[in-house]
Amino acid sequence: MVNPTTMKEIARQLGVTVSTVSRALQNHPSIGLRTRERVHELAKRLDYVPNPTAINLKRRRTHNIGVVLPFLTEQFFSTAISAIEDVAISKGYSVVVMQSRNDYERERLVVGNLVKHGVDGIIVSLASETQNNSHFLEVNKHGIPIVFFDRVARNLPNSCVYVDVTAGAIEAVEFLLSLGLSRIALLNGPGTLQATDERLKGYVTVMNRHGIPINRAYVRSVNLSKEDTAKKMGELLDLPEPPQAVLAFNDYVALDAMQVCRQRGLAINQDIYFGSFSNLPFCSYLEHPPIASIEQFPHEMGTKAIQLLIAGIENPEHFTREEVVIPHKLIVRQ
Amino acid sequence: MVNPTTMKEIARQLGVTVSTVSRALQNHPSIGLRTRERVHELAKRLDYVPNPTAINLKRRRTHNIGVVLPFLTEQFFSTAISAIEDVAISKGYSVVVMQSRNDYERERLVVGNLVKHGVDGIIVSLASETQNNSHFLEVNKHGIPIVFFDRVARNLPNSCVYVDVTAGAIEAVEFLLSLGLSRIALLNGPGTLQATDERLKGYVTVMNRHGIPINRAYVRSVNLSKEDTAKKMGELLDLPEPPQAVLAFNDYVALDAMQVCRQRGLAINQDIYFGSFSNLPFCSYLEHPPIASIEQFPHEMGTKAIQLLIAGIENPEHFTREEVVIPHKLIVRQ
DNA sequence: AAAAACTACGCAACCGATTGTGTAGCGTTA
DNA sequence: TAACGCTACACAATCGGTTGCGTAGTTTTT
Known part of the structure; x- marks a missing residue:
């Protein structure tokens, strides 16, 4: 069953040394044509596969x-x-x-x-x-x-690769405002994530730009679990003046939040609008997807x-x- | 930057041999307490990390x-x-x-x-x-x-691990029939997949069991791409007597097919019903998901x-x- | 006090390759 | 024909560890 064909085995059967086998397999010029052919042939017959571990050890990679x-x-x-x-x-x-x-x-x-x-x-x-x-x-x-x-x-x-989330948040909030929605909540991520700060920064920037006072109750963090999102969204809806739109940390948060809204009889993209990040492909299957999403490629x-x-x-x-x-x-x- | 601390280096600095270092790090009993401690200490100081490649080579794993x-x-x-x-x-x-x-x-x-x-x-x-x-x-x-x-x-x-797709298909088709839907189409997968045969087998079994003649036009294969699914679903809908229900190869096929239906103005779970395989989590976010799905865990x-x-x-x-x-x-x- | 038994290491082979260097054997050149 | 150069391999070190075995030096046994 096991196939421990090594260069040593090939060398033994051919009566040459391992180094010759190694060079023959690499088509090194210093190996005679005849020998090279015999090595290749036997290697194939024995299903020789070079041992990657040994090579890695040599190459230090x-x-x-x-x-x-x-x-x-x-x-x-x-x-x-x-x-x-x-x-x-x-x-x-x-x-x-x-x-x-x-x-x-x-x-x-x-x-x-x-x-x-x-x-x-x-x-x-x-x-x-x-x-x-x-x-x-x-x-x-x-x-x-x-x-x-x-x-x-x-x-x-x-090095790092990322998208300018702040700029994305700015665009998203601007878009929601352009729909005439001014009571915009932010269902943000956990405070440990830089991405959370950046979304907040974008949100604040736009609100300030438009002179809209920031309602602290509208800004909430979720730990990205379905349960926490549902809880925080519920709290937003329980506010005396619930938001007209929500910018969610990402599509998962948006979806979980939207579910809460639907359960309360709110129609998405009508009673309440959602913006989010990620633009996940399966959102295209939704009848009422978040109206806007920042694609992050x-x-x-x-x-x-x-x-x-x-x-x-x-x-x-x-x-x-x-x-x-x-x-x-x-x-x-x- | 690079840190090529090896046992050899530790051995050199301690004036012992590599084998002693190796055994000391493994807390081999034959190494004196004092030596063992010195080795561990120096290893930590030098940020020694054993070279996995070398170990793999030895262990042949x-x-x-x-x-x-x-x-x-x-x-x-x-x-x-x-x-x-x-x-x-x-x-x-x-x-x-x-x-x-x-x-x-x-x-x-x-x-x-x-x-x-x-x-x-x-x-x-x-x-x-x-x-x-x-x-x-x-x-x-x-x-x-x-x-x-x-x-x-x-x-x-x-060895292999799988679910009994035939049994699943049987259950799914039986369920669709129990809803009073008798014109059931099968949007199956590619013929090369065993899973395709098995779904077909389940489909045929139930139809035969209920004495429903099998309409060849109702059974189609898709190559699992969105385009092909859309095409085949379109063909089904163009039939003089289009199906009332569709059993799809999996949720992706179902979703793509459902999209075609919606585009044609059909209401899911009303004008046409879908059954599928996989029970993907995000289906729970759909307002009109496939009515039944075979969870495959x-x-x-x-x-x-x-x-x-x-x-x-x-x-x-x-x-x-x-x-x-x-x-x-x-x-x-x- | 000599033999036996430990203790604590060193030596060297080995895992399966790669590669620098050494060298027979043969043909060339002068 | 002696010196030289090639060709085509062999030898051996190396990558970084593991492990069986051998053995000084010390301790215990009788």
Whole structure:
């Protein structure tokens, strides 16, 4: 069953040395034509597959790239990974995935695993609970390049790829205002996420710009769980003057919030409007989707992230920190 | 920047041999307490991380598991991977993902990559276009265990995990009939997929059971692309006597087909009903979801698949082919 | 006090490749 | 024909660990 065909075996059967076999398989010019042919032939007959581990040991490279993100099941991330995997394969790398589940401890753990595992580089989208970046400093100390995407840590010396969420939030809020909706709530993400601050900043900017006083009760944080979103949305609706529109942290939050609205008999895009981030593909199947969503192009983000990472892996000497801002786009639905 | 601290370096600084360092780090009893402590101390000071590649080479194990499936972006698969990754981590393995994009050639390629990569085992959900399994025989020849899940190849000597789709189809069709709908169409998958046959078998079984003649025009195959689904659904609606209900290959097909219906002014769950497979979570956000869906429990499938695989990796001598049938469940909505 | 038994390491082979260098054997050149 | 140069391999170190076995030096046993 097992097939431990090694160069040594081929060498033994042919009465030559391992180095000859190695060179023959690489078509090294210093090996005679006859010998080369015999080696290739026998290798094929014995189903020889070079041992990648041995080669990695010699080359001090594994051609493995680790990817750490909150949830594989969120389409935003699976789309990004899909793009990452695509580029990786085309460049001869493999992708090792680990999910943090938005849990700081688990993020530490899996990042450590990747280092122990011996990846050549790591791509990370931060867990929402992460407030401490020491585990990444650790990775840097080992000379393993990191690239952050979407949920980035801009205070670290690593490259990152993200969209200008503040600008996106500004566009989204402006759009909602342009519909004549002035009572706009913000169902924001957890305070640990930079993306949360940025959305808030955009929101505040627009409100100020239009001289609309900010209603503190309209601004709420959710921990991204369905339950918390439902609770916070309920609180918004219970307000004496409930919002006419809600800008949600992302489509998942929007959907969960919209469900609460429907349960209370509110008609989406009529009694209440939603704006959100991500523009997830399945929203196109909804009869009443969020009226506007900021597309963040996860495919492009993933692609850019791995390109930066591979560049960093293959040219460590020319490494320079880069911040790539992927253009976002306001998608208005029907 | 780079940190190539090796045992050799530790040994040199401490004036002992590498074997002593190795044993000290493993807390081998034959190493004196004093020496052991000094080694541990220095190792920590130098940020020593054992080189996994070297260890893998010695142990002839990489603790890597390859997973090949059509699309990471389909929630059914990302849920399965998520479960796989979870178990993998808890057992000390890492997951390398590759998507086949339902393309036979790409499947061959990535399976080959995984072998070259040196994974300890592979989990596969077949590409819809795959009609030839020689690439898996190749893998078997190298003694690398494989476990198939969901889209399985039952003619190979490998274990597999799947749901009884035929039984699911039977339940779904029976349910549609119980609603008084007798003109039921089947928007099936590609003929290369075993799952397609099984759905057909279930469909035929119920129709025969109820003495309903099978209308050949009601049974169509789609290649799972949105366009093809739209085309075939359109053809169904153009029939002189269009179906009252459609059993779709999965939720994606159902959604694409439903969209065509809506565009033609048909009300879902009123003018036409849909049954499908997968019960994707986001269907719960739809106002008019497919009335019934067969839940296939991707999380359980993934979990079972990797358990079988790891068992096969760790006890190759007791390997026995297993076919695990995960119980499905008919979900009726609202 | 000599033999036996430990203790605490060192030595060296090994995992499966890659690669720099050394060298027979043969044909060329002068 | 002796010196020289090629061709086509072999030898051996190396990547970074693991592990069986051997053995000084010390302690325990008789």
